[in-house]
Amino acid sequence: MTSWLGHLRSAPLSAWIGLLLLVFYAVLAVFAPLIAPFPQSEVVGPQYQTWSAPYYLGTDALGRDVLSRLIFGARNTVGIALTTTALAFFLGASMGLLAATIGGWFDAISSRAVDVLMAIPALIFALLILTITGTSVPSLILVIAVLDSTRVFRLSRAVAQGILTMDYVEVARMRGESMFWLVRREVLPNAAAPLIAEFGLRFCFVFLFIAALSFLGLGLQPPMADWGSMVRESAKLIAFANFSTWQTATFGLAPLLPAGAIAILTVAVNLVVDWVLHISSGLRD
Amino acid sequence: MTSVLAIILKRLGIGVVTLLVVSAIIFSAIELLPGDIATEVLGQSATPETLAAFRAQMHLDQPAVLRYLHWLGSAATGDFGISLANRRPIAELIATRAANTFFLAGYAALIAVPLAVFLGLVAAIYRETLLDKTISTTTLVAISFPEYFVAYILILIFSVQLGWFPSLGSVEPDMGLWERMHRTFLPAMTLTLIVMAHMMRMTRAAVVNLLALPYVEMAHLKGMRRWRVIAIHALPNAIAPIVNVIALNLAYLIVGVVLVEVVFVYPGLGQLLVDSVSKRDVTVVQAACLIFAATYILLNLAADIVSIVSNPRLLHPR
Numbered sequence: 001m002t003s004w005l006g007h008l009r010s011a012p013l014s015a016w017i018g019l020l021l022l023v024f025y026a027v028l029a030v031f032a033p034l035i036a037p038f039p040q041s042e043v044v045g046p047q048y049q050t051w052s053a054p055y056y057l058g059t060d061a062l063g064r065d066v067l068s069r070l071i072f073g074a075r076n077t078v079g080i081a082l083t084t085t086a087l088a089f090f091l092g093a094s095m096g097l098l099a100a101t102i103g104g105w106f107d108a109i110s111s112r113a114v115d116v117l118m119a120i121p122a123l124i125f126a127l128l129i130l131t132i133t134g135t136s137v138p139s140l141i142l143v144i145a146v147l148d149s150t151r152v153f154r155l156s157r158a159v160a161q162g163i164l165t166m167d168y169v170e171v172a173r174m175r176g177e178s179m180f181w182l183v184r185r186e187v188l189p190n191a192a193a194p195l196i197a198e199f200g201l202r203f204c205f206v207f208l209f210i211a212a213l214s215f216l217g218l219g220l221q222p223p224m225a226d227w228g229s230m231v232r233e234s235a236k237l238i239a240f241a242n243f244s245t246w247q248t249a250t251f252g253l254a255p256l257l258p259a260g261a262i263a264i265l266t267v268a269v270n271l272v273v274d275w276v277l278h279i280s281s282g283l284r285d
Numbered sequence: 286m287t288s289v290l291a292i293i294l295k296r297l298g299i300g301v302v303t304l305l306v307v308s309a310i311i312f313s314a315i316e317l318l319p320g321d322i323a324t325e326v327l328g329q330s331a332t333p334e335t336l337a338a339f340r341a342q343m344h345l346d347q348p349a350v351l352r353y354l355h356w357l358g359s360a361a362t363g364d365f366g367i368s369l370a371n372r373r374p375i376a377e378l379i380a381t382r383a384a385n386t387f388f389l390a391g392y393a394a395l396i397a398v399p400l401a402v403f404l405g406l407v408a409a410i411y412r413e414t415l416l417d418k419t420i421s422t423t424t425l426v427a428i429s430f431p432e433y434f435v436a437y438i439l440i441l442i443f444s445v446q447l448g449w450f451p452s453l454g455s456v457e458p459d460m461g462l463w464e465r466m467h468r469t470f471l472p473a474m475t476l477t478l479i480v481m482a483h484m485m486r487m488t489r490a491a492v493v494n495l496l497a498l499p500y501v502e503m504a505h506l507k508g509m510r511r512w513r514v515i516a517i518h519a520l521p522n523a524i525a526p527i528v529n530v531i532a533l534n535l536a537y538l539i540v541g542v543v544l545v546e547v548v549f550v551y552p553g554l555g556q557l558l559v560d561s562v563s564k565r566d567v568t569v570v571q572a573a574c575l576i577f578a579a580t581y582i583l584l585n586l587a588a589d590i591v592s593i594v595s596n597p598r599l600l601h602p603r
Binding site: 115116119120121123124125127128129130131132134204208211212215216217218231235238255256259260262263266267270 | 537567
C-alpha cells in the first residue's frame with residue numbers, strides 16, 4: 001500500500017487529472033440521490049427550459065431535470081458497465097486460466113469457440129442476440145459480458161501459459177498440489193498485474209459499448225436515466241443551437257452534455273490505465 | 286514459392302470455415318426465437334391453412350439443417366428471403382442500402398487511409414518532438430471519444446454554425462456523385478476521425494520499430510538523407526504492417542458505420558439493422574448481420590494474406 005502511495009506522489013499530471021475525474025464520477029454515482037436536486041424520472045417543470053435555476057442545465061422534452069438525469073446517469077450507466085466488466089472478467093479469466101492449466105481438449109475447444117466469437121464484430125453479434133432476447137438489463141449484461149470475456153480469455157490464457165512454464169509451478173506440481181490450488185496460489189497472483197490493467201481498458205470498451213447500444217435505442221430502456229439514451233433523446237435539439245445569445249446556445253448543447261460525460265470518463269480511465277501500465281511495466285524515465 | 290501458396294491456401298481455408306461457422310450461428314438465431322414463428326407473424330387468429338402456407342413459404346416444415354443449406358445457398362445468390370415484419374423480399378430492402386453503406390465506408394476510407402499513413406510517418410520520423418506529441422495526444426483523445434460525440438460536434442460546427450454541409454445524410458438513388466459526396470461529407474468525416482486515430486498510431490508504432498533496426502542506423506551512418514533512408518530502406522519493410530493496419534481498420538469502419546448512420550439518419554444497412562432489431566424482424570437482422578460479418582471476415586482475411594505475401598522471408602524458404 002505504501003508503495004502505491006509512493007507511486008501516487010510521483011504520478012504525472014495526466015494521471016492525477018484522470019484520478020480526480022474518476023473520483024468525481026464515483027462520488028456522483030454513489031451519492032446520486034443526495035446530490036441530484038430532482039428524482040431521475042419525474043416531470044418537475046415545463047418542457048425545454050433553458051439553463052436557469054432551479055433547472056441548472058435545463059429540462060428535457062418531458063420536463064425532467066437534465067442535471068439530475070446526468071447525475072443519476074452516472075449511477076445507472078457506470079454501474080451496469082462495472083457489473084458487466086466484472087462478470088466478463090470472472091468468465092474470461094477463470095476460463096482462460098483453466099484452459100491454460102488443463103490444456104488438451106478443454107483448451108482446444110474453448111480456444112476455437114473464442115476464435116469464432118471474435119470473428120464477428122461485437123456490435124453486430126450483440127444486435128443479433130438482442131433481437132432474440134429483447135432488451136432487458138439482465139440480457140444486456142449477459143450478452144456483453146460473454147462477448148467481452150473473449151478478449152479477457154485470450155489475455156489470461158496467454159499470461160497463464162507463460163507462468164506455467166516456470167520452475168516453481170513445476171515444483172508445486174511435483175509436490176502433488178491440486179489443479180485448483182495451482183491456479184489459485186501460483187498462477188493467479190502472478191497474472192494479477194496485467195489483468196488489472198486490462199480491467200480498465202475493458203471497462204472503457206464495455207462502457208462505450210453499452211452507451212452505444214443505448215444511443216441506438218437498444219440498451220437501457222426509459223425512464224431510466226442513462227447517458228446514451230439522453231444523447232438520443234436530445235439529438236434533434238442540436239439543429240436549434242444558435243450562438244447569438246447565451247440562452248439559445250445552451251439549448252443546442254443538450255446532446256453534447258451526456259455525450260461529453262461519456263467522452264470525459266473514457267479519457268479519464270485511459271489516462272489512469274496508461275499510468276498503471278507504465279508502473280507495472282517497470283519502466284523508469 | 287510453394288510454401289507461401291500453402292500458407293495462403295491454409296489461411297483461405299480457415300477463412301471459409303470461419304464464414305461457414307459464423308453463417309451457421311447467424312442462421313441459428315431464428316431457431317432460438319421463442320414460440321412458433323408462423324403464429325407469431327400471422328397472429329393467433331390465423332387459419333391452419335394460412336399457417337401451413339406460411340410455413341411452406343418459409344420452409345419451416347423442413348429440418349433445420351436443410352433450411353440452413355437452403356438459406357445459405359440463396360443468400361449467396363443475393364436472395365435473403367422475406368422480412369417477417371412487412372413480408373417484402375429482403376433483397377429489395379437492402380440492395381440500395383448496402384450500396385449506400387459501402388459508399389460511405391469507402392468514402393471515409395479514401396480520406397482516412399492516405400491521411401493516417403502520412404501523419405503516422407511524419408510522427409514516426411519526427412518522434413519525440415512537439416509535432417509528434419501533438420499528433421499522439423490528439424489521436425488518443427479521438428480514440429476515447431464515442432462516435433456520436435464527434436458527430437454532434439461536427440454537426441454543431443459545420444452544419445448549424447457555418448452551414449457548409451447538411452446535418453442529415455439524405456441521399457437519393459439518382460443523385461450525382463458530387464452532390465452525394467457533399468451530403469455525406471459529415472458522416473464520412475466522423476468515420477475518418479475515428480478510424481484515422483487508430484490507424485495513425487499503429488502506423489507510427491510500426492515505423493518507429495523499423496527505424497530502430499540496425500540496417501536503418503547503418504543507412505544513417507552512411508550519411509544518407511533522412512527522407513531517402515525512410516523511402517528506400519524503411520518503407521518497403523513497413524508496407525506489410527501498414528497494410529495490415531489499414532485492413533483491420535477498414536473492418537472496424539464497417540462496424541462504426543452503424544452508429545454514424547443512425548446519427549446522420551443515413552439510409553444505409555446499419556440503420557436498417559438497428560430498426561429491425563427494435564422491431565425484432567429476425568430475417569432482416571440475419572441478412573444484415575451476414576453482410577456485415579462477411580465483410581469483416583473478408584477484410585481480416587485480406588489483411589492476413591497481404592502480410593503473408595509481403596513478407597520476403599516466406600518467399601525464399603530455406
